[in-house]
Amino acid sequence: MIVGRRNNPESIRIEGDHKTAIETGRNRLMVAGALFSAAFLLIGVRVIDVSIFRSDSEPRYTRGVTKHEKNVGRADITDRNGVLLATSLNTASLYANPRLVLDPEQAAMKLSIVLPDIDVKAIEKKLRSDRGFVWLRRHLTPRQQYAVNRLGIPALNFQREARRMYPLGPLASHVLGYTDIDNRGLSGVERYFDKELRTRQRNLSLAIDIRAQHVLEQELGAAMKKFFAIGAAGLIMDVNTGEIVAMSSLPGFDPNHPGAIAEELRFNRTTLGVYEMGSTFKIFTTAMALDAGTVTLGGGYDATNPIRIARFVIRDYHAKKRWLSVPEIFMYSSNIGTVKMALDVGIAGHRKFLSDLGMMKPVLIELSETGAPLSPNRWREINTMTISFGHGLAVSPLHLVAGVSAIVNGGIYRSPTLIKRDTNTPGPGKRIISLETSLKMRRLMRLVVDKGTGQKAAAPGFLVGGKTGTAEKVSGRGYHRKALISSFVAAFPMNKPRYVVLAMLDEAKGTEETFGYATGGWVAAPVVGAVVRRIAPVLGLRPVKADEASREILAIEVPKKSDRERRVAAH
């Protein structure tokens, strides 16, 4: 053995029992090794499988947060100065998957403890239904959400939802409109710009100035209360850009509670309501006659006798029973004189003029609630006669304001808009009357406030000029003597008009203070005066100090008596 080992160490031979024992050991080792390596291989494969191929199967977070989730809800609406008018706040809404509810009765009971105002029976019924999704309660407060969470009912879950909020409450409610619980715009700009707001392209900047809006609503509301009116409407429009700075229809509503809004409160009197406006239409008739050249400021008409046509009698409210010059006709609001003025221009001319001013079709504005004017089907002489002083053609207050803006701004009609203009340059417009006629009309309107029917609209330093209007409401086939639409439309400052203001009261009643009168000059003119006094400084207008000088610029020569006699003699 020793010899063999020395000669050839490799060829050791073990014989007998020893050999079998070692062979067995080796075989066992081999088997064990193979088993172990197979196990390791298996684990290795599984590790690769889990770490590389199945990385998505198990989320690392119970609830992922992505960037998209940040943008839920509608875009904000602001006024022209960036004051927030409508915004979306994120709240949690509770829903359930009824298929996962173990015990509907118990779940409903538990929920009614933390949300006391829910209907237990209805909730239980919802939880028993065979659907995969039911809303249980929308827009929970954080405290309620926490309480529901603590109940630990497995089938309940929360959905982040946006809720529309109007921080200023009922202010400018008819402009903004409101949305339903699923954030769909149902009226106002919310409806008109529904798609844009929902896709959140950018925030919407309105032309409204909330300060002016507040003053207008407050003053109108006060007048409404004082004269027991059933409603009121008011507008302030920038005559150069066509922007609507304030628009108010009273009574208003709170858009935060869309469910509680009564049907009649949703009615927008400024755009949807059409009314026969009365004497404010004399602005258009006079401007038309002056522009057509059928009469001059020095001319006039005989207003001694009422006009009889068919079964109608047209008479003057403030009858003077004599020859009246054009400024006097305007100042005393003479129906007779105005009718004669319109007839001189002619039926076709009258119709075309009003149609150019947009009085025949709905105003183009960013609201769905626009009313179509009620105009006569066949325009005859009698129509021209009545429409010349504002009867027989019903238009919305917005029509009137847009028309008056065109008359005072130099003669160019611009479509009113609720959206803030980015630039100060006025958009393209349509020329209606010449600049000279516009200047004359400014003087005439100033005269009404200075000496005529609209003296209560005066605002010291701001040179208000305007025209009163009183119309009886149509009831059935005739007119209602006691139901009046009293309005006053004004522009200021009259030397260089910037804004047109309208105040209109629906069925105002006279009080002791107004000696029983409920006409535009008594009930609506003071509103305009108060509004101008309050908003003019806010809108950046300086009062004119030297009242004498300014009065002279706008002064108008009312033709003298001798003049009149000569005229009458000539006729």
Added chain:
Amino acid sequence: MRRSTFLWCVLGISVVIGLFVIKHRVQELEDRLHTLNAEIITDQDATQVLQAEWSYLNQPTRLEALSKRLLGMELPDAEQTVTMEELLRKAEPEAGVGTDVAQKTAKLTPRPSKARQKTQEGWLSPILTKLRKSQ
């Protein structure tokens, strides 16, 4: 050969460790991203609520009532609106009493700083006197 085996081993181990460390860091960053995203949303909600509240508190009706009650404010009338030029014109006679010589010398020797000071005092004085009177 032994050396190269050793090198490979070291390399393999360091790659494994490196991978492990990087994976951990990625996870940490992911966690951070998620918390930040969640925080952004919470903050956005909060600013939205604050903005709404700010607008709510700034309701014109409320501001008007508060300024009337607490500050004693009233509506201004036309007389109370004055331009800077009118203010300067009014200020001149008051400031001009005894400062004639000073003004002349100021004109002769143009010292802008002092001249500006004078005019400043000029338009400030009526306000100051009014303040003193009211006190």
